[in-house]
Amino acid sequence: xxxxxxxxRTQARPRRKRLLRWLIGLPLAFVVAxxxxxxxxxxxxxPFSAFMVGRQFEAIGEGDWGYRSxxxxxxxxxxxxxxxxxxxxxxxxxxxVHHGFDFAAIEKAxxxxxxxxxxxxxRGTPVKRLRGASTISQQTAKNLxxxxxxxxxxxxxxAWYTVLIEALWPKRRILEVYANIVEFGDGIYGAQAGARxxxxxxxxxxxxxxxxxxxxxxxxxxxxxxxxxxxxxxxRSNAIQRQARQIGGAAWLHSLD
Numbered sequence: 001x002x003x004x005x006x007x008x009r010t011q012a013r014p015r016r017k018r019l020l021r022w023l024i025g026l027p028l029a030f031v032v033a034x035x036x037x038x039x040x041x042x043x044x045x046x047p048f049s050a051f052m053v054g055r056q057f058e059a060i061g062e063g064d065w066g067y068r069s070x071x072x073x074x075x076x077x078x079x080x081x082x083x084x085x086x087x088x089x090x091x092x093x094x095x096x097v098h099h100g101f102d103f104a105a106i107e108k109a110x111x112x113x114x115x116x117x118x119x120x121x122x123r124g125t126p127v128k129r130l131r132g133a134s135t136i137s138q139q140t141a142k143n144l145x146x147x148x149x150x151x152x153x154x155x156x157x158x159a160w161y162t163v164l165i166e167a168l169w170p171k172r173r174i175l176e177v178y179a180n181i182v183e184f185g186d187g188i189y190g191a192q193a194g195a196r197x198x199x200x201x202x203x204x205x206x207x208x209x210x211x212x213x214x215x216x217x218x219x220x221x222x223x224x225x226x227x228x229x230x231x232x233x234x235x236r237s238n239a240i241q242r243q244a245r246q247i248g249g250a251a252w253l254h255s256l257d
Contacts, residue, residue: 101159
């Protein structure tokens with residue numbers, strides 16, 4: 001029996017070592033792969049995003065074999081400054097100063113949502129007007145690298161990629177990528193596709209009101225139409241234009257240099 005126990009212990013040691021190597025190697029490989037991925041995309045313009053791929057598969061699943069995304073890259077300097085400034089005014093006015101997460105906005109959103117839930121429970125009606133607090137950095141990470149949906153795994157990966165792009169990309173690059181991959185309508189991705197589809201012009205020629213209308217449909221671009229704005233989109237567009245002027249308008253972009 002003693003010899004048998006010794007043999008089993010001897011055989012178990014290599015298995016434990018292999019398991020230990022896997023436990024150490026897999027996380028390390030993930031870190032290295034994602035860091036390299038983010039470094040490459042600092043200099044190489046992405047030909048597509050994870051959300052674009054996901055939407056294509058969604059269309060195929062629905063039997064829509066003719067679905068095609070509209071996407072054409074434009075450098076930040078080649079698009080009207082009205083659009084990136086409108087995106088910041090609409091979604092993340094602290095973009096230039098935070099490090100990926102706006103904790104003050106998160107707390108405000110939490111308090112607001114608690115009030116909305118309490119009011120809905122008192123009325124016995126569904127909850128409406130919940131507020132999000134995702135920064136442009138988080139939205140870029142999610143749109144570019146991840147899938148749609150909600151789970152702790154996805155939120156964890158979103159936080160990880162947000163940390164990476166904030167550490168490895170300048171702010172201008174984050175805003176440039178976001179303005180190119182954000183969805184402005186079903187299958188309409190980025191500044192150039194949005195400008196062409198909704199206004200029949202190049203992204204370099206977007207007027208303040210047009211840029212604000214594109215920003216106003218977020219975060220529900222399949223529900224609202226920038227080309228034929230509802231009363232809500234028009235009101236939100238007017239508010240975005242006021243906010244864009246308050247943060248400095250086109251000159252605000254120089255704060256990212």
